[in-house]
Amino acid sequence: MPFITTDDGTEIFYKDWGNPDGQPIIFSHGWPLSGDAWDVEMKLAADNGFRAIAHDRRGHGRSTQTWFGNDMDTYAADLDALVRALDLRDIILVGHSTGGGEVVRFAAKHGIGRVAKIATAGAVPPVMVKSETNPEGTPIEAFDGIRDGVLADRSQFFKELAEPFFGANRPGAKVSQGAKDQFWRLGMQAGFAAVYDCIKQFSETDFTEDLGKIDVPMFIAHGGDDQIVPIAAAAEKTVKLVKDGTLKVYEGAPHGIAGEYQQELDKDLLEFWKS
Template sequence: MPKITTTDGTKIYYTDLGTGRPVILSHGWPLSSDAWQRELKLLADNGYRAIAHDRRGHGRSSQPWNGNDMDTYARDLAELVEALDLHDLALIGHSTGGGEVVRYAAQHGAGRVSKIVTAGAVPPIMLKSETNPEGTPIEALDGIREGVLKDRSQFYQDLSVPFYGFNREGAAVSKGAQDDFWRQGMLVGLKGAYDCIKAFSETDFTEDLKALDVPIFIAQGDDDQIVPIAAAALKSIDLVKHGTLKVYPGAPHGIFGAYQEELDADILNFLDK
């Protein structure tokens, strides 16, 4: 399994498929690079070098006690990009991964990053406050922490339902998708899973978004039950210089089914421009 070792000794696993212009895909919480299997093949089939990594604490990467925060995630990504010597790089990030690629691009990616795609991403900030009344209340986030600590196996099974919108009337429920969500979640170390909740919900990416000087495609479903679209995509588009927003009617947070098919086509179109 290909891995790099970061300066603090953390081993970061990655998948590297195809040849051509490089594209890095960053996964959401509590998943791993396996969440991007379909997109990795699609990109490689269409002439791109498709790379996806497991964030520290997740998947097949190391589970260090420290560094489960957005600044360190972005530095890990920077070290991966440098190790692979990637240029003219496109970034794709879902949910927490959207925050990771935005911070990386703003703080480490100058001269390397040429395009960005986010889907259901957490920027500019997920946590509800007086200045962000559309955000997620701290009580709901504390509930996630409690669920992870109390019975993470059952919690991940339960979370998969709203994640993919399987609790909506008429939804085409996939037991396989739920099982795979649970499988990936159970690979996350408990400390990393717990700390990442704070990282994805309380990190403010406002200045990162303002600093971006490359085209960014911002995608989100309007039935996202995990990351409120009013606090996310609808605010992010007003902070970036070269942004395109697409809202997917009825689409959930998780990239699956008809939403995945449409988003994947839009990603290819955006990258090919």
């Protein structure tokens, strides 16, 4: 299996599909998942002539279960190490949830001159946690509850979290049991320290300055019924902070990408990649 090794010895697993000479698309996954969460979109990209790459963030999936470095700056540096190891240029970045934060931080700190486009879905920027300057955010007590749930019984907590993640708690929801099981399976592959530490990173990291540095086209997708990353504190603010952003709201769609939402989003992503 392909890995790159970072300066601190962490092994980062990645998948590399499609045309090796095609324009690279890097997919960054959400918490607490792995690159496998993007398999459908990776196949879509590869089938259309792109080079599709997805890595497992440190501490997640098949990458090293790190005790240190589970922070957004290191995540972005790890992605930079992967980009440089593969000598990637003219990159399209795609990030979901926490992965949306990772690609934004990478683009602002490391991607100038290498990144061509960015697409995010249900992404955490600018900042999730509620404060005086971010009254639309989620109260810190909610994230403390996530920490408590992970510590008390991570397996059961992930099973319960899958319900609002995919909107399965809404009347008429059509999400499959398989999708919820996959969320649990990928989450349980992650290292415990990384799962716990990343909660602070996706909830409290402020990406406002990063967004201001992004001058490439950015497609910002968000479910109108996202119960995990509320749109008012996220996409609706992000589109105002970037220089060339387009916001599309998928009415009634949840945080997790599945079913009809996935089908519609994938059509839009392909159009954006080819534009």
